[in-house]
Amino acid sequence: MVLVDNGPFIKSMRLLFEEGKKGSVFVTFKSVPADTLKSKKEKQKGHTSDERVLLARVTNGKDSRAKRKFSTHVRSKDVVSFQLAIARVLNGAADNLKKPARKKKKRSNKRSHL
Numbered sequence: 001m002v003l004v005d006n007g008p009f010i011k012s013m014r015l016l017f018e019e020g021k022k023g024s025v026f027v028t029f030k031s032v033p034a035d036t037l038k039s040k041k042e043k044q045k046g047h048t049s050d051e052r053v054l055l056a057r058v059t060n061g062k063d064s065r066a067k068r069k070f071s072t073h074v075r076s077k078d079v080v081s082f083q084l085a086i087a088r089v090l091n092g093a094a095d096n097l098k099k100p101a102r103k104k105k106k107r108s109n110k111r112s113h114l
Contacts, residue, residue: 001057001069009072010085013058016068017093024061025093027086029054037073054079056086 004012016025034051054074060067074082 001071003071003073006072006074006078006082006085009056009058009070010089012068012070013086014089014092016058016060016070017089020060026057026059026061027090028057030057031055051076054082056082 013025013027031052032055034053037053053076055071056074057069057071059069062068
């Protein structure tokens with residue numbers, strides 16, 4: 001899994017949605033304590049011990065050869081702007097969720113006489 005910053009994560013997510021028009025894209029969010037981060041780079045960015053961090057992951061869900069996974073850590077002060085960016089990407093990719101137009105069945109007007 002590739003750990004990227006918030007901006008490249010949004011771009012990667014948009015790219016996965018464009019590539020996966022006929023496939024699946026999985027997006028997961030998890031709240032974790034900041035002191036459990038594995039990356040020294042993230043620990044040095046100034047996370048306090050009582051701060052919670054949003055762990056966001058996205059994957060295209062394909063087999064292991066073509067599977068692409070990205071993740072990012074979002075600080076609590078950046079969550080609102082990150083959610084707005086995610087919402088724009090999800091709304092743009094929601095075109096596949098529209099139901100197809102159904103053909104209307106013709107009803108026969110024949111009445112049975114007794």
